[in-house]
Amino acid sequence: MTPLIASFLNSSPATPCLVLDLDVVAQNFAALRRALPDAAIYYAVKANPAVPILRLLTARGSSFDAASLPEIEACLAAGAAPDMISFGNTVKKPSAIQAAFALGVPLYAFDSIEELQKLGLHAPGARVYCRIAVSNAGAEWPLSNKFGTTIARARELMMLAPSLGLQPHGLSFHVGSQQTGTAAYEAAIGQVAMLFTDLKTQGLDLRMLNLGGGFPVRYQDDVPGTDEFGAAIMAAMVRHFGNDLPAILIEPGRAMVGNAGVIAAEAVLVCRRIEADPRRWVYLDIGRFGGLAETEGEAIRYRITAGPGATGPVVLAGPSCDGVDVMYEKTPYELPLDLCAGGRVLIHDAGAYVTSYASQNFNGFAPLAEHYL
16 A cells, blocks of 8 residues: 555545556556566556546557457547557447448457458458457456457468458457466467468468456465566567567556555454354445456455454455455455444455446445545
């Protein structure tokens, strides 16, 4: 937690709320640029689409990975040029494709023939890239089950693109969100590079390899630093492409904003539910429906504090009348023994995928407030 956030929290803002230090976002952008100077940074807007973040990154020359037409419009409203935006979702409505193309967005992802055909109809002449499914081993939040196609199918689709009036521009992959190891990138680069080279020998003018996101935030456990990821990625690129490097794109989301924000929450109830269970149940005024969706399966394990003093084991749950609104029951957490209703609880490194996941008034609870400093 930065001094700026700490000072703001001293004013006791209403909870639940996210407090985010924009200077940390700027530092993260600079760190990624240093680690991968040859890569174009396309911020994954879905991680946190707040206007102050989009404006800050636009001013620093970032490009943007958008998942929907409203995200594209938000980037444009923040000052981004259309040619700095990639429509990176492989599932798009025809009307959204048509509108994005009319706005000047030049770059579109796909991973199926049906999506490629939609692009040919509604974005004629656009640059397209095919997303390939790669191993997400090491990722706390895998993505390959839903997105990406096989190497063989990607080859067929890319060869078909020109006949549909599209420009086959490149390939992409995603090693999974909160990727905790560099080996996933190295293996994926090697796998995709073979197809990239093969397609070029077949006459396609491929120019870009999109490495996706996945760069992690340190929650409770240590993870490789940005520099370590950068070194491993560039070594793999040189090993597989030699001096003929394609343009490199990265799509950081969590790594750009995750460690910049802290959630201030309030304990609504602290109780011993079951006599034989030594753990107290701590119900907060934010839960899985209030923005902590990534606690599904206890996948993302935030660092959580509630002041000094002796601690004891707890189960952490949200305020709603839904039985699945339990964040942590298996992962061991401890909070102060004197914590009671009305006490403040801080959820650290929560700047990513919280505000964008928050439901709208489920059980009557309003989405958490947002403060950008």
